[in-house]
Amino acid sequence: MPSFPFQIAARDGAARTGTLTTRRGDIRTPAFMPVGTAATVKAMMPESVAETGADILLGNTYHLMLRPGAERIDRLGGLHRFMNWDRPILTDSGGFQVMSLASLRKLTEDGVTFASHIDGSRHHLTPERSMEIQRLLGSDIVMAFDECPALPATDDQVAASMRLSMRWAQRSRDAFGDRSGHALFGIMQGGINRELREESAEALRSIGFDGYAIGGLAVGEGQAAMFDVLDYAPGLLPDDQPRYLMGVGKPDDIVGAVQRGVDMMDCVLPSRSGRTGQAWTARGQVNIKNARHADDPRPLDESCTCPACSRYSRAYLHHVFRAGEMISGMLLTWHNLHYYQQLMAGLRGAIAGARLDDFVAVFHAEREKGDI
Numbered sequence: 300m301p302s303f304p305f306q307i308a309a310r311d312g313a314a315r316t317g318t319l320t321t322r323r324g325d326i327r328t329p330a331f332m333p334v335g336t337a338a339t340v341k342a343m344m345p346e347s348v349a350e351t352g353a354d355i356l357l358g359n360t361y362h363l364m365l366r367p368g369a370e371r372i373d374r375l376g377g378l379h380r381f382m383n384w385d386r387p388i389l390t391d392s393g394g395f396q397v398m399s400l401a402s403l404r405k406l407t408e409d410g411v412t413f414a415s416h417i418d419g420s421r422h423h424l425t426p427e428r429s430m431e432i433q434r435l436l437g438s439d440i441v442m443a444f445d446e447c448p449a450l451p452a453t454d455d456q457v458a459a460s461m462r463l464s465m466r467w468a469q470r471s472r473d474a475f476g477d478r479s480g481h482a483l484f485g486i487m488q489g490g491i492n493r494e495l496r497e498e499s500a501e502a503l504r505s506i507g508f509d510g511y512a513i514g515g516l517a518v519g520e521g522q523a524a525m526f527d528v529l530d531y532a533p534g535l536l537p538d539d540q541p542r543y544l545m546g547v548g549k550p551d552d553i554v555g556a557v558q559r560g561v562d563m564m565d566c567v568l569p570s571r572s573g574r575t576g577q578a579w580t581a582r583g584q585v586n587i588k589n590a591r592h593a594d595d596p597r598p599l600d601e602s603c604t605c606p607a608c609s610r611y612s613r614a615y616l617h618h619v620f621r622a623g624e625m626i627s628g629m630l631l632t633w634h635n636l637h638y639y640q641q642l643m644a645g646l647r648g649a650i651a652g653a654r655l656d657d658f659v660a661v662f663h664a665e666r667e668k669g670d671i
């Protein structure tokens with residue numbers, strides 16, 4: 300019996316919709332995971348995150364190990380209790396954030412040493428320590444410790460990095476042990492090189508995981524190159540297990556990834572852009588700080604039922620952003636997360652109804668209409 304039964308209910312082309320069952324609740328797929336970096340989805344109460352329809356959220360090992368510390372969270376009852384979120388949590392393994400946030404980094408076969416971006420303190424992260432941190436946090440889905448090569452990178456550099464990540468995947472598997480009720484996902488690497496992606500998938504399958512992530516993308520390669528990889532990479536992974544595309548993305552990235560067989564995604568975009576006044580709607584992006592909204596009594600999105608759209612005008616949202624009021628980020632983050640979850644629900648329904656092509660056609664046609 301797998302740690303986490305994954306039941307695929309329907310398929311439409313390469314796309315699938317189903318349910319990933321965990322001891323903390325079911326995850327409807329395709330699923331979008333809001334990012335709760337420092338034990339909070341910024342500007343949101345956890346109850347509000349749940350109200351947007353999120354079944355699972357993501358926590359960052361890198362940030363939580365630095366502050367408040369994994370042992371401290373463990374002493375306080377684990378991350379779910381600490382942040383008042385009783386549904387599933389997936390934690391990433393820290394390597395990606397070390398390379399993108401920390402300084403004075405040193406990468407060896409054993410792991411990475413780095414200086415904290417918060418206070419400069421020195422830290423050492425290995426597959427074994429990452430597994431221990433994620434266990435202390437109590438996360439339901441643990442990510443293997445990997446290395447995501449920065450672009451631009453030669454094929455040789457990508458190959459060497461991928462093979463290191465595969466050795467780390469084995470060490471992650473060995474250190475994770477047999478923790479029933481908790482899942483360990485492996486992470487495929489290999490850049491945009493098909494042979495390397497095939498080698499990575501083969502290595503991960505022989506180690507054996509509860510789910511498989513596609514890493515090494517959304518690192519600046521662009522949507523076309525990402526879709527080229529997604530045209531074949533999901534199919535290299537076990538068909539009956541979840542496929543998680545890391546760090547993606549804009550709404551049209553998500554639609555294209557789901558069409559190509561991805562089941563789970565995460566991205567800071569809806570929350571981060573919500574705090575800067577960028578709203579995502581069915582008709583595209585609206586920058587609420589633009590002067591044209593100053594006297595507009597209409598809701599941000601007439602078709603949206605979120606609190607921002609059902610209780611406030613564009614003029615109000617414009618005002619509170621211009622005034623730098625806290626409610627501005629709260630309302631637009633709520634709207635964006637609500638919109639993302641509505642998009643996921645629409646995709647799930649379209650796949651279940653064998654009408655994904657129509658859904659995607661309407662999705663793109665709406666965005667062409669403009670006039671938002």
Ligand SMILES: O=c1[nH]cnc2cc3nc(NCCN4CCOCC4)[nH]c3cc12
Nearest residue numbers: 395445447514515516517518545546568
């Ligand atoms: O190979 C990976 N391994 C482990 N974690 C990852 C996280 C990742 N996150 C992105 N992209 C995030 C792109 N964001 C888009 C929005 O603005 C911030 C960056 N790509 C990623 C790749 C990996």
Ligand SMILES: [Zn+2]
Nearest residue numbers: 603605608634
């Ligand atoms: Zn809304």
